[in-house]
Amino acid sequence: MDWFTAPDLWLGRLVFQRALAGVYLVAFLAAALQFRALIGSRGMLPVPQHVRFVPFKRAPSLFQLHYSDRFFAGCAWTGAALSAALAAGAGDAVPLGAAMAMWAVLWALYLSIVNVGQTWYSFGWESLLLEAGFLAVFLGNAETGPPVLVLWLLRWVAFRVEFGAGLIKMRGDACWRKLTCLYHHHETQPMPGPLSWFFHHLPKPLHRVECAANHVTQLVVPVLLFAPQPVASYAACAIVATQLWLVLSGNFAWLNWLTITLALPAVDFTPVAGPPPAAASAPPPVWFAVLVCAVTLLVLVLSRHPVRNMVSRRQVMNRSFDSLHLVNTYGAFGTVSRVRDEVVVEGTPDAVPREDGEWREYGFKGKPGDPRRIPRQFAPYHLRLDWLMWFAALSPGYARDWFGPFVERLLEGDRDTLRLIRRNPFPGAPPVYVRARLYRYRFTTWRELRETGAWWHRSLLREYLPPTRLSVVSASGGAGERSESE
Structure with a gap:
């Protein structure tokens, strides 16, 4: 043979x-x-x-x-x-x-x-x-x-x-x-x-x-x-x-x-x-x-x-x-986006959410967030949450099944979920409210990088998720938790 x-x-x-x-x-x-x-x-x-x-x-x-x-x-x-x-x-x-x-x-x-x-x-x-x-x-x-x-x-x-x-x-x-x-x-x-x-x-x-x-x-x-x-x-x-x-x-x-x-x-x-x-x-x-x-x-x-x-x-x-x-x-990038939108997730300890209140941003490991943070190299390791956040920014429909549970776990301070992100702005206790907003991101120019030290420029587009909290509800002699948008 x-x-x-x-x-x-x-x-x-x-x-x-x-x-x-x-x-x-x-x-x-x-x-x-x-x-x-x-x-x-x-x-x-x-x-x-x-x-x-x-x-x-x-x-x-x-x-x-x-x-x-x-x-x-x-x-x-x-x-x-x-x-x-x-x-x-x-x-x-x-x-x-x-x-x-x-x-x-x-x-x-x-x-x-x-x-x-x-x-x-x-x-x-x-x-x-x-x-x-x-x-x-x-x-x-x-x-x-x-x-x-x-x-x-x-x-x-x-x-x-x-x-x-x-x-x-x-x-x-x-x-x-x-x-x-x-x-x-x-x-x-x-x-x-x-x-x-x-x-x-x-x-x-x-x-x-x-x-x-x-x-x-x-x-x-x-x-x-x-x-x-x-x-x-x-x-x-x-x-x-x-x-x-x-x-x-x-x-x-x-x-x-x-x-x-x-x-x-x-x-x-x-x-x-x-x-x-x-x-x-x-x-x-x-x-x-x-x-x-x-x-x-x-x-x-x-x-x-x-x-x-x-x-x-x-x-x-x-x-x-x-x-x-x-x-x-197989295949990849049959279409190429002309602009970059990002979902930015924030929380607040305020009992009543206000636009000018104390909102702190969650930092992700791989996806763009802080404009002054240069993107990191993670491949071949796969950051699954970060990748899905990119799809969430393309359309809320891509995140329909998991984004709500993600926010709920941030409100609960779930340790396993927090391990998936780079920076938890609430190390002591979870926030009272979480919101998400959609930003338009673009790379800065050489001049902007020299003057500001920022790799990204971002501008607010619109609200992605209104301020949301956990509400305790009584049912059948017990209590449970659910997400509730205000």
């Missing part, structure tokens, strides 16, 4: 597996550290409430069978520990079957989290991690050469990520065709990074070059992933370079790092890899070969959905076509 494996590509597999395990580690850490406030038993969108209305077939998950915060935390920390072990090379230190089981457990644990994560886990990079993680199960370990079929499937995923994103841009916002989208993107992207201000102030001709280079990288280069070497390596390196540019210019969780990881198997590492391990040159077990062939056939059959979506004039971004997230469609 010389056609089945490519022993000379052992280093490419090793680099891919270690990098993917690193991405898994970040994902599980984010889940473990944020879930209580977001989807825990007392979270804004509790898992127990969600699974009552969603059947197992529609969203397979361990937490459909049993849920407690302790059990969820155990699963998330188990996933983090297993990811760290695989990143350190544990998969090559055990038999082939055991290594496959380790990758399968990672995939099943993260699938369980995503399928109950609701709005908080609705991003394309969740499905992308699951799709890549599923293929990693069948990539083997040091006991066998890398399966050629799986290596090609990884290129197929990388192709769909880039080509799908390129198509959605050309079909979507006209500014991509006019090469003007980057006049706005660095300023209006969901979560700017520490260099975004500088990227925004690059000369407009360079922004146009960025746009054109993006089209080439997403619409031409991905096709070359399927070309013979060294062309495929050059194409993969071009994708890596583009993704690193995006890493520098913003915070997109682990999307860029995972795309880089998917491009790596297309790179020919043989000039630096040295001879493959002796075991990698041995014929693979028959059961392994049969399994890989079956999975390849399955992926090809399921690929009809994303292919149909890509050729459709009504192409959609970031959609899963099966509950296991095996083969998905």
Whole structure:
């Protein structure tokens, strides 16, 4: 079965597996550290409430069978520990079957989290991690050469990520065709990074070059992933370079790092890899070969959905076509906002809220708030609340399910919720009232930065949420709490 494996590509597999395990580690850490406030038993969108209305077939998950915060935390920390072990090379230190089981457990644990994560886990990079993680199960370990079929499937995923994103841009916002989208993107992207201000102030001709280079990288280069070497390596390196540019210019969780990881198997590492391990040159077990062939056939059959979506004039971004997230469609920034609005959340200890009263602003970790605070770098770590706050500013409809519970927990002084934000202006006791107001933000100019030290300029647009308090109401001989707008 010389056609089945490519022993000379052992280093490419090793680099891919270690990098993917690193991405898994970040994902599980984010889940473990944020879930209580977001989807825990007392979270804004509790898992127990969600699974009552969603059947197992529609969203397979361990937490459909049993849920407690302790059990969820155990699963998330188990996933983090297993990811760290695989990143350190544990998969090559055990038999082939055991290594496959380790990758399968990672995939099943993260699938369980995503399928109950609701709005908080609705991003394309969740499905992308699951799709890549599923293929990693069948990539083997040091006991066998890398399966050629799986290596090609990884290129197929990388192709769909880039080509799908390129198509959605050309079909979507006209500014991509006019090469003007980057006049706005660095300023209006969901979560700017520490260099975004500088990227925004690059000369407009360079922004146009960025746009054109993006089209080439997403619409031409991905096709070359399927070309013979060294062309495929050059194409993969071009994708890596583009993704690193995006890493520098913003915070997109682990999307860029995972795309880089998917491009790596297309790179020919043989000039630096040295001879493959002796075991990698041995014929693979028959059961392994049969399994890989079956999975390849399955992926090809399921690929009809994303292919149909890509050729459709009504192409959609970031959609899963099966509950296991095996083969998905991807895309980003089909439209680019021209202005940036931000929801600013404030509280007051005053018993009667007044416009000129003592209102203190909550500071978020990643999203813009204080105009004098330069954006921070958090990616590949994913600040889920901060990302959803960007959507909340686009339209209250995006925040309908969770913004009210978020405000209620601020009024309660909920510790888990307060851990998600950078600055709690009420360390002693929670506020009496909380309000939210919508501001228009823009990057300052070079002159404004020198004169004021502010990275942002903001101006009030309107009220987003009127002053709201907790009210104790009596019912059936007991008391409960509810949010009440004044």
